[in-house]
Amino acid sequence: MIISVASGKGGTGKTTVAVALARSINYCQFIDYDVEAPNASLFLKPDIKYIKKVTIRQPYFLTNTDKSFKRCADFCHYNAVASIGDEVVFFSELCHGCGGCILVGPEGAVREKDVEIGEISKGFCPPGINFLMGNLKPGNMRTPTVQNELEKNIEYDNHVIIDCPPGTSCSMVMSVKNSDFCILVTEPTPFGLNDLMISVDVLKNLKIPFGVIVNRFGIGNDEVLNYCKNNNIKIIAKIPNDLNIAKYYSKGLSLIDFDPIWKNKFNDIISEIEKEVLKK
Amino acid sequence: MKVCLSSTGTTLDSNVDPRFGRCAYFIIYDTSTDTFEYYANESRDAMGGAGIQAAQKVIEKGAEAVISGNIGPNSFKVLQSAPGGPVKIYSGVSGTIRSAIAQLKNNELKPVTSSSVQSHYGMGSGMGRS
Numbered sequence: 001m002i003i004s005v006a007s008g009k010g011g012t013g014k015t016t017v018a019v020a021l022a023r024s025i026n027y028c029q030f031i032d033y034d035v036e037a038p039n040a041s042l043f044l045k046p047d048i049k050y051i052k053k054v055t056i057r058q059p060y061f062l063t064n065t066d067k068s069f070k071r072c073a074d075f076c077h078y079n080a081v082a083s084i085g086d087e088v089v090f091f092s093e094l095c096h097g098c099g100g101c102i103l104v105g106p107e108g109a110v111r112e113k114d115v116e117i118g119e120i121s122k123g124f125c126p127p128g129i130n131f132l133m134g135n136l137k138p139g140n141m142r143t144p145t146v147q148n149e150l151e152k153n154i155e156y157d158n159h160v161i162i163d164c165p166p167g168t169s170c171s172m173v174m175s176v177k178n179s180d181f182c183i184l185v186t187e188p189t190p191f192g193l194n195d196l197m198i199s200v201d202v203l204k205n206l207k208i209p210f211g212v213i214v215n216r217f218g219i220g221n222d223e224v225l226n227y228c229k230n231n232n233i234k235i236i237a238k239i240p241n242d243l244n245i246a247k248y249y250s251k252g253l254s255l256i257d258f259d260p261i262w263k264n265k266f267n268d269i270i271s272e273i274e275k276e277v278l279k280k
Numbered sequence: 281m282k283v284c285l286s287s288t289g290t291t292l293d294s295n296v297d298p299r300f301g302r303c304a305y306f307i308i309y310d311t312s313t314d315t316f317e318y319y320a321n322e323s324r325d326a327m328g329g330a331g332i333q334a335a336q337k338v339i340e341k342g343a344e345a346v347i348s349g350n351i352g353p354n355s356f357k358v359l360q361s362a363p364g365g366p367v368k369i370y371s372g373v374s375g376t377i378r379s380a381i382a383q384l385k386n387n388e389l390k391p392v393t394s395s396s397v398q399s400h401y402g403m404g405s406g407m408g409r410s
Contacts, residue, residue: 073333073336076329077327078327078328078329079323079326079328079329079330079332079333080329080332082332082333082335082336082358082361083336084336084339084358084361084362084363085363087361087363089332089357089358089361091329091332091354091357094328094329094332094354
């Protein structure tokens with residue numbers, strides 16, 4: 001069973017919830033899909049045993065041959081190739097590696113090489129959490145390519161907890177698309193509500209069942225609760241707004257270190273999700 | 281000398297556009313004949329690399345200098361690679377096209393040696409993490 005933990009708004013407590021879930025069941029695979037800013041390792045402290053580079057193919061140009069590369073520049077939708085006279089200025093960080101410039105450019109003068117864009121790491125956290133994370137090189141745009149590499153390593157016969165990136169763009173869709181259930185973490189503020197509504201639309205489109213955890217409960221207003229009630233969205237849990245939880249977080253400790261009662265609560269949450277998923 | 285100015289409109293009374301790659305129009309002004317032509321900037325709606333595309337066109341038009349409000353690093357890099365030698369770049373210029381030309385002729389503008397803004401400057405606010 002794959003449970004993803006997502007949110008629209010950033011900083012609502014995805015990692016807090018995902019880590020607490022993993023630490024509650026203790027035997028699972030945990031994947032940090034936020035390859036642009038992975039941080040779950042700070043809390044789970046895995047022993048990293050395996051690192052694999054993620055590469056893409058990018059072009060290089062054999063210039064000084066009096067051949068024009070203008071067709072490459074015209075073709076490139078992302079303007080990664082500038083053609084000036086018979087020279088080329090190439091912007092690696094804009095290149096999506098489609099290979100189009102090789103097809104339309106002067107024959108034999110555009111070649112390909114492997115370029116590293118990030119890496120994936122595997123580790124272990126006792127007693128039984130198989131940890132997996134991706135890391136995109138700063139400045140790189142190829143988030144889903146690194147996430148694709150994570151996807152190849154999903155342990156489908158294990159319990160899988162996925163910590164998603166914020167937002168509702170490609171990288172979030174990549175993270176939730178394989179899940180049996182998605183937990184949306186939000187906060188009871190106008191920003192939290194706005195982004196929650198967008199996330200709900202995405203999950204409905206993807207036909208992924210979901211529920212909501214309201215974090216920092218006690219701040220803001222009742223609109224998130226009203227929205228969930230009016231739209232028959234289940235509120236799975238409310239995590240109170242408590243400075244001590246933030247203090248534990250800042251030390252790299254989990255919600256269940258703060259109060260072990262959350263271990264039982266999250267185990268109950270997982271049992272209920274499991275029941276709902278199996279019912280389908 | 282042919283000078284290219286990023287412009288908000290098509291006349292000498294238009295303003296210098298603060299953006300280079302995503303400006304509305306380019307005005308190519310010939311200081312030896314005091315004539316000019318203009319063209320709409322087709323790169324302004326590019327998904328990415330607008331400055332790169334715009335700079336290529338500016339070089340193709342034979343401009344030896346560029347006047348704009350700001351120049352990003354990618355446009356800068358392309359303008360440096362012009363076959364006839366680096367294009368002179370005057371950034372931080374505002375006011376009308378007419379006054380910018382007058383300032384240039386009076387040697388009141390100083391060419392810059394690095395870009396003035398980060399990539400994506402002209403894309404507007406709210407791009408955030410995507």
